[in-house]
Amino acid sequence: MAKDPRTIRPAATFPPHVVAEIQRAADEGIYDIRGFGARRSVPSFDDLILLGASMSRYPLEGYREACGTDVVLGDRFAKTPIELKIPITIAGMSFGALGANAKEALGRGASAAGTSTTTGDGGMTPEERKSSEKLVYQLLPSRYGMNPEDLQKADAIEVVVGQGAKPGGGGMLLGLKITERVAAMRDLPEGIDQRSACRHPDWTGPDDLEIKIRELREITDWQKPIYIKVGASRPYYDTALAVKAGADVVVVDGMQGGTAATQDVFIEHVGIPTLPAVREAVRALTELGMHRKVKLIVSGGIRTGADVAKAMAMGADAVSIGVAAMIALNCNRPLYEDDYAAIGAAPGACAHCHTGRCPVGIATQDPALEKRLDPEAAGRRVANYLNVMTMEAQALARACGKSHLRNLEPEDLAALTIEAAAMAGVPLAGTGWIPGHSV
Template sequence: MPTSLIQPEFKVEIDYDKCHKCGRCVQQCGWGVYSFNERPFPDDSKCRACHRCVTYCPAHCITIKKNELALRENANWSSEQRKNVWRQAESGGVMLTGMGNDKPYTSYFDHLVLDACQVTNPSIDPLREPMELRTYLGRKPDSVEVESDGHGGVRLKEGAGIAKNIKLDAPIIFAPMSYGSVSLNVHKSLAMAAERLGILMNTGEGGLHADLYPYQDNVIVQVASGRFGVNPEYLNRGAAIEIKVGQGAKPGIGGHLPGEKINREVSTTRMIPQGSDAISPAPHHDIYSIEDLRQLIYSLKEASGYKPVGVKIAAVHNVGAIASGIVRAGADYVYLDGFKGGTGAAPAIIRDHVGIPLEIAIAVVDQRLRDEGIRNQASIIAAGSIRSSADMAKAIALGADVVAIGSAALMALGCHLCQGCHTGCCSWGLTTQKPELTRRVDPEWGAERLTNLVHAWSHELQEILGALGVNAVESLRGSRERLRAVGLDAQTCEILGVKPAGM
C-alpha cells in the first residue's frame, strides 16, 4: 500500500548548468529538502516555498514552482480538501498549521476607500506642516478639571485623577508573539525597534527574557492562562500588562508549545521545565465571568502599582457586548484580534472557520462603547492582518486607537508566509529555537528593518491625513464619515457605519 496519497505541493527545480555545487541550499534549508552528492538533490515533498534557498543561492539557479498535477476539476472538492481528507485518514490527527487564515474571505478593508479634500477645504502637506501621530494608550477621564496656574493660564487640577496612559509616537505597535513561538533574536529585534520608534512590543505569553530588560519601558507584558513567567517582577517591568483571553487565529483555544521548542533559555524565561509541553488552558481558570475578569484586572493593578491593564480578545459574534463588559471590568484598553490574525500554531479548522472579520469588530465595538457612553474609558487596539498603512488608516477611521502588527513584523524580518511556524524548523530563523537557525536573525538588522517599515507606514499615514485635511491622527479616529464602501451590501454598510460611495 502507498504510505501516502499526498503528492508534493511544490517542485524544486535546479538549473544544474548554472549550479555552483556550493551546497549553500543544503545548509540554508531548515526543512531538510536537500541532500548532496556532488550536486544538490531536492526532495520536493519537504519544500514549503519559503525561498530561503532561493534567496541565498549565489547562482540564482533554484526555482520553486507549484506542483500542478491535474486532478479532475471539482469546484466543491478543492485539491486542498481532498488532500486534507487523505492526510487525516493516514494520521487520525488534528491538522495543525501556522500564520493566519489563508481562505479567500472578503477583505472589508479592500472594499473601503478614504476621502480627500478638494477645493472647498484645503488639504495639508505633511512634508511642510506638522502632522501629529502621537497617540495615548489607556483610559481617558470623563471630564478634566483645571485650575488657574497663576500666570493667566490653566493647568490640570491637582489630584484630578487621570489614569496612567502610555505615549506612543505612532498609532502602531508590535503584536504579541511569545518567546518560545519566536526566537529570542526576534524578540530583541522587536524590542530594539519599539524603543527607537517610541512604540511598544508585546511579550506574548512566554515571559520576558532578561536580555529585554533594558527595553522594558517599551514592552507590554502579557498574562495568559498558562501564567508562564508571570511573577511580581515581570509585572513591574512592563509598561502595561495585557490579559490574553483570546487570539484571532484560534478563538477559544489554548496553546500547546511543544516540548521540542522548550530549550534551556525558553524554560528559564517561562519558568517551566525543559522538554515538557507548555500547555495554556483554553480559558483562564480564574475568569469565568466579567466579574472575575474585573477581579483579575484589579489584582494585576494591585500587584504592579496600578499600571494600565488591557484585555486581548478574539473578535467573535457578540464582540460588542463582550468589549463593553471588558471596559466596565476596568480594562485600560481592549485589544481586538480579527480572524485573519496569525499564530505560531493553531488547528487549521479553528484558524480558518472561527471568529469574525476585524473590520466588523472594530466598527461594532466602537459603536457599542459610544452608545453606552464609555468609549473614553478604554483605548481600542486593532489587529489581525493589518497589511499596510491603508489598512491602518481605515482601522483607525472605523474606530481603533492603535493597530498592532505581527505577521507584517515577521515579514519585515524575512518571513515568506510559508505557514510552517508550528514545525519549529523556520529557515528564516524566526519561529524556531534551533541555534543554527535563530542566529540567522541579527537583532540590529532586524530592528533596522522593523524601524524602516513603521517609519514608512507612518509617513504614508501622514500623507493620508494630509489629504483628508486633518493634522492629527486623533481627528481620524472613529471618523467613519471619511470612509465610503465600494461593493458592499446595505446591511454590511450599516454594520460598518459607512455610507456607500456616492452618498
C-alpha cells in the same frame, strides 16, 4: 488522446486542497497544526477607500503642515499611561514561539520608532526588556512565566482573554521548541508538547475579572495601564464587559490575526473578520459613553499605512501588528531556499512557525538557525517599516484634511463592496446607502 474537460474539472466543494487534506487526515489520524493566519479571503480594509479632499474638503500640504501621530494609552485609571509617538504597536509573540534574537529585534525596532512591543505567552526575557523602551506584559490563561516582579517591570499589562486566530482556544508550543531555557521559564518538561488553557483559572466572568484587575493594579500600585485583549467573535458584548471590568484599553483581534501554532480548522473557521469587529467594538464604546476614554487597539491583518488610517477612521485609537512585524524581520524572505523546501514550504507561502525549523531564524529555538537573524539589523528593518507605515497614514490623513491621525472619521470612508459596506457601517461608494440601514 485528448482529455475530456468535463471529467477533469475539479469540484467546487472538493477542490484539490480539500481532497489533499481529507486524504492526509485519513492517513495520519490527527488534525493539521500550523502557524500564521487565515488563508481564506474575507472582506478587509482593502475593500474600503478614503475620500480625499477636493472642493468640499480642504487638504493639508504634506511638506508644510503637520499631521500628528501620537497616542496616549491607559489614561482611564492608570497613574502612568503609555505615551507613544505612533499609533502602531507590536503585538504579543512569545519567547518560545519566537527566538530570543527575534524578540530583541522587535524591541529595538519598536523603541526606535517610538512605540511599544508585547511579551506574549511564556514570560519576559531580559533581552526583550532591555531592548524595549515600552513593554506590555501579557497575562494569559497558562500563567507561564507570570510573577509579580515582571508585572512591576512592565509598562502595561495585557490580560489576554482571546486571540483572533483562535477565539475560544488555547495556544500550542510543540516539544521541539521547548528548549531548556523555554522549559525553565514556563515550568514545563523539556521537549514535551505544550497546550495552553483556553480560559483563565481565576475567573468565570466579568465580575471575577474586575476583582483580578484590581489585584493587578494593587501589585503595580495603580501605575500600569491594564489592557484586555479579546478575539473577535462577539466584540460588541466583549468590549462592553471589558469596560465594566475596568480596562483602560481594549484590544480587539480579528480573524486575520496570526498565531505560532494552532489547529488549521480554528484559523480558518472561528471568529469574524477585523472589519466588522472594529465597528462593533466602537459601537459598544460609543453607547457606553466611553469612546476615546477607554482606548481601542485593533489588530488582525494590519499591513500598511492605509490599513492604519482606515482603522482609525472607523474609530480605533491605535493598531497592533504581529505577522507584518515578523515579515519585516525577514519572515518568508527568499533566503535559504533549500531549508524551506526541506520542511515542505516555500518563501512567501511558509506557515511552519510551529516546527521550530524557521529557515530565517525567527520562529525557532535552534541556535544555528537563530544566528541567521541579526537583532540589530532586524531591528532596523522593523523601525523602517513602522516609519513607512506612519508616513503612509499621515499622507492619507493630510489628503482628507486632517491634522492628526485621530481626527480621521467614518465620513472619510466609503466601501467598494456591499459586504464591506455592511460590515464596516460606511456607505457603498457613490451612494449614501449602508446595507442594513434605512435610506
